[in-house]
Amino acid sequence: MLTFIWAQDKDGYIGKDNTMPWRLPADLQHFKKETNGHTIVMGRKTYESIGKALPNRENLVLTRDPNYSLADAKVLYDKAEVLEIARDKQVYITGGAEIYRLFLEDADALVVTHVEAYCGGDTIFPEFDWQNWRLVKREDGVRDEKNDLDYWYGWYEKKTHA
Numbered sequence: 001m002l003t004f005i006w007a008q009d010k011d012g013y014i015g016k017d018n019t020m021p022w023r024l025p026a027d028l029q030h031f032k033k034e035t036n037g038h039t040i041v042m043g044r045k046t047y048e049s050i051g052k053a054l055p056n057r058e059n060l061v062l063t064r065d066p067n068y069s070l071a072d073a074k075v076l077y078d079k080a081e082v083l084e085i086a087r088d089k090q091v092y093i094t095g096g097a098e099i100y101r102l103f104l105e106d107a108d109a110l111v112v113t114h115v116e117a118y119c120g121g122d123t124i125f126p127e128f129d130w131q132n133w134r135l136v137k138r139e140d141g142v143r144d145e146k147n148d149l150d151y152w153y154g155w156y157e158k159k160t161h162a
């Protein structure tokens with residue numbers, strides 16, 4: 001089972017200067033709660049922007065560099081290795097844009113934080129057809145002094161075409 005998890009603004013921006021274009025600590029907690037205890041897959045650039053493996057999760061990092069190695073995460077070189085791992089467990093694809101693009105056709109479910117603002121950025125979520133996805137649950141984010149934007153969480157499943 002392959003689940004995409006990401007946060008985007010109203011234009012689809014997901015990144016700026018190798019970090020998030022907004023400050024939403026509540027979304028980071030949401031990410032932690034969703035992925036806790038599971039396997040997460042990220043690109044080498046996203047791993048380096050975080051700077052370390054995320055605790056309590058199996059961290060898989062994709063690179064094309066055969067000499068790349070990490071002490072705190074498993075390095076993979078091929079998409080097929082991830083698909084094999086996802087055959088019998090829950091795997092979250094956690095970005096960034098290159099990695100979402102790579103697995104776009106393989107996603108079974110989505111967990112999306114919709115930031116209801118125009119934040120701008122330099123990295124945008126790949127072109128995506130929302131028509132193929134059904135919103136099965138939504139939850140409004142709490143706006144407060146630490147999370148000073150409107151945002152909501154959406155859980156989507158893939159529509160099956162008979």
Ligand SMILES: NC(=O)c1ccc[n+]([C@@H]2O[C@H](COP(=O)([O-])OP(=O)(O)OC[C@H]3O[C@@H](n4cnc5c(N)ncnc54)[C@H](OP(=O)(O)O)[C@@H]3O)[C@@H](O)[C@H]2O)c1
Binds near residue numbers: 006007020042044123
């Ligand atoms: N808003 C969100 O939810 C969210 C989530 C995650 C990340 N982000 C943001 O996204 C940005 C980073 O995204 P990005 O697209 O620049 O980088 P990325 O997807 O994190 O990493 C790209 C790297 O992945 C490796 N890679 C790509 N395709 C591969 C393949 N087919 N096989 C093996 N390895 C492959 C390559 O590593 P090598 O160059 O080492 O070969 C490539 O340079 C940052 O701004 C980050 O903050 C946002």
